[in-house]
Amino acid sequence: MEMETSQDERALIEVRDVHRIFRQGEVEVHALRGVDLDVEQGEFSVLAGPSGSGKTTLLNVIGCLDQPTEGTIDIGGARVSDFDTKEAAKFRLQNIGFVFQAYNLIPVLSAYENAEFVLMLKGVPVRERRQVVMDLLKEVGLEGMEDRRPHELSGGQQQRVAVVRALAGHPSVVFADEPTANLDSDASESLLDLMWRLNEHHGVSFLFSSHDPAVIERCRRVIRLDSGIVVADERDKEEGR
């Protein structure tokens, strides 16, 4: 389930004519109406748009948390839109990192244990796990807080742990759904700085879903959605640091 390594000609993520229809009884809701999208390795992009525009739905189908009703999605050459739940879980573990809106750390685990959780699932040896996690915790400024439980950390600190968890498994892309929604402006700025830095240092792609202007301003590419379709794609935007 590893991604193909020779991808010189292809984008990291290729979304082709993706539709997603939710059925609620007799009612059909067309959340995505034929989305086409390419995301290159190392991008720092955001899916922007008003509530109900389909940005979270698109992030979920690209992130293998949901399947499109129609269309195809390839990540690193793998046709992830055809995966069953087992294959999708394995692919997510190996190739994708997630940062969620509400931190979503596991309360019974310490910051360190939360961060190493993905590595543990991958079967990485303890010594190697420790090295990777401690380095990342240091990099995000949480050195010395590794034994704290989530409730002993601030919102910003919890989100940093979530970022470490997302990056610990060396994914090729991190999906972040409204990562700053529960943070104050200082914490948001600080988190975005961190993600920007990690993007530059580690070369990992970040794809956000957000309507936070702070996030949109910081991303190099803004993909605007409305009513389930891409209405604008602003590439090579000046980074506004």
Added chain:
Amino acid sequence: MMVWQMAARNLLRNRWRSGLSIAGIAVATAILIWNYGFFDGFFDLMVRGTTEVDIGHVQLQDERYIDQPATYDYFAWDEELQDTVSSTAGVEAVAPRVRLFGLIGHEERSSVARILGVDPKEEPRVTVMAEGVRQGRWLGEEAPKQGAAEVVIGRGLSQSLGVGVGDELVVIAEGADGSMGDGLLEVVGILETGNSRIDRRAALLHLEEAQFIAAVEGAVHEAILRVDNPGSAPVLADELQRRLDAIDRSQVRARSWQEVEPGLYELLIYGDQMNRVIFLIVFFVVALGVLNTLRMSTVERHREFGVMRAVGMSKPRLFWLVSAEGALLGFIGAAVGGVVGAAATYFHATAGLDLSPFVEGDATWMGVSFAERIYFIMTWKTVLYPVMGLVVVSTLCAVWPAVTAIRLNVQEAISGRT
């Protein structure tokens, strides 16, 4: 992070809820162990009270005597028969007996008695009657050559006749040939076995003396056997019957205690079934409590499960995590209950449980007196069955919550819409 460690921490998230579930499992385990030990002790008392005091594990009798016990339905207790019986695999000891009813009198009082002629050396190897002598002594190894014959009588008979050790009695009984046999007896011991059939009416004489009174010299009415495994007495009885048939003594019937006392045997089976029903009821009640705890615990954590699945945790691994919580809950509860239950059962296995406050007078059931203490029986099964049973029940209770957890829609769980 090991699954067990996470399971333990999850149980600690709501200490009261988990604590109450563990307490429930512990109390149930302790009660089941105690109950198991009590019933085993109770039924063991009944079986031993019947087999080790009176009927033995296997009986040999003339087939006519079985249908209608009569003094003249005896069989020859010759060397060939004795060898055949003794050499049967599983037979540990054999005691021949003469049985008859007679009238025993002392001065102005007389009473009907169950006269038992026994071999004073062999009888203690099969029954515990000799241990039941409360006053005086057991019959001497040899019958007195002259003067009064020795007799050991039950406590009830001694009271109804108003006699004690050293008093003389007269016995009159009808012999097998229709003649009236009589004899002069001297009370050498008073017997109290816990078996009311013996304690109320029995008069034990030397075998030769009883043979003389019953006019059945060289013959007996029954031989009772002690076997190495009372539970398999029916199998041994069948084998013995084949051997008796082979020496042309098919009129002598070998019957196990289960056949001799079918009521007692059925009671044991009924008791065993009742125990299973009690187990099932307790398991069911515990299961409801544990299920409630685990279900509540998992419903509160849908978002967490969604995140675990999103970051790549497989369904089997998540299933195992939730199941481990049920198993751990059951293990801790059953371990605590196992220790408490085993301690209580061990105490009653050694010190006994005095039932006299709960029974009126000399309460007996199927010939067994419950005026004394009941000694519980504790084996590895007594503790292991309830402990293992409740661990399994608790683990099974986690199946439904675990299935719910793995079936969650990941996106809905993460967004808190479940």
